[in-house]
Amino acid sequence: MNLVMKSSFKLLLLPALILVLLFSAMKSKPKKVIFFGDSITAAGIKPGGYVDLIKKDLDPAKYEIIGAGVGGNKVYDLYLRMEDDVLNKKPDLVVIYIGVNDVWHKLTSKTGTDYDKFGKFYQGLINKIQAGGAKVVLCTPAVIGEKKNGANPMDKELDKYSGAVRDLAAKNNLPIADLRKLFTEYDMANNPEDLEKGILTSDGVHLNEKGNRTLADTLLPLVK
Numbered sequence: 758m759n760l761v762m763k764s765s766f767k768l769l770l771l772p773a774l775i776l777v778l779l780f781s782a783m784k785s786k787p788k789k790v791i792f793f794g795d796s797i798t799a800a801g802i803k804p805g806g807y808v809d810l811i812k813k814d815l816d817p818a819k820y821e822i823i824g825a826g827v828g829g830n831k832v833y834d835l836y837l838r839m840e841d842d843v844l845n846k847k848p849d850l851v852v853i854y855i856g857v858n859d860v861w862h863k864l865t866s867k868t869g870t871d872y873d874k875f876g877k878f879y880q881g882l883i884n885k886i887q888a889g890g891a892k893v894v895l896c897t898p899a900v901i902g903e904k905k906n907g908a909n910p911m912d913k914e915l916d917k918y919s920g921a922v923r924d925l926a927a928k929n930n931l932p933i934a935d936l937r938k939l940f941t942e943y944d945m946a947n948n949p950e951d952l953e954k955g956i957l958t959s960d961g962v963h964l965n966e967k968g969n970r971t972l973a974d975t976l977l978p979l980v981k
Contacts, residue, residue, distance in 0.1 A: 844885065
């Protein structure tokens with residue numbers, strides 16, 4: 758093979774080599790998942806937390822797991838910090854778990870989030886995250902107290918706001934982890950003494966070991 762033919766052959770091989778390299782790079786890029794929420798998610802990043810458990814259950818070569826939880830956050834706090842904590846990181850999937858403080862703070866500090874504003878800010882989150890190219894998974898707020906049969910002070914409000922999240926999931930055709938339903942049904946079956954805490958939570962809101970494992974097992978199929 759003369760020099761001209763060798764050069765031509767190399768030129769023909771070059772595009773194919775570039776395609777192979779690009780395909781290999783795309784294939785090896787892990788799926789980036791961000792868990793976006795409040796103190797429940799902030800605690801979930803710690804050892805034994807639900808985010809940590811999910812991270813350990815997945816192949817690190819295939820998944821990059823990031824926790825973006827901030828204590829005390831409500832839905833509009835997520836909206837305000839979404840650019841820095843989510844969009845700039847270019848995720849493939851975002852799991853939104855918010856709503857407890859939007860309800861709970863009505864009782865503890867007389868603030869919270871009005872129902873109509875909750876839905877509008879939440880829809881804004883969905884719109885911007887999807888516009889950035891990421892898929893979205895929603896979660897209903899689970900519990901504020903673990904007593905059964907609607908005996909906790911904020912149960913009616915929490916049911917209402919959980920309904921709003923379900924409606925948003927249906928409207929936007931998004932997967933949802935219905936934690937409100939899951940946790941209340943679990944408490945109904947596993948809280949014979951009707952305790953306010955200690956079944957899936959440590960304080961009626963934040964998750965204990967069983968709660969973290971339950972949440973991790975629920976979200977894992979939605980993350981994969």
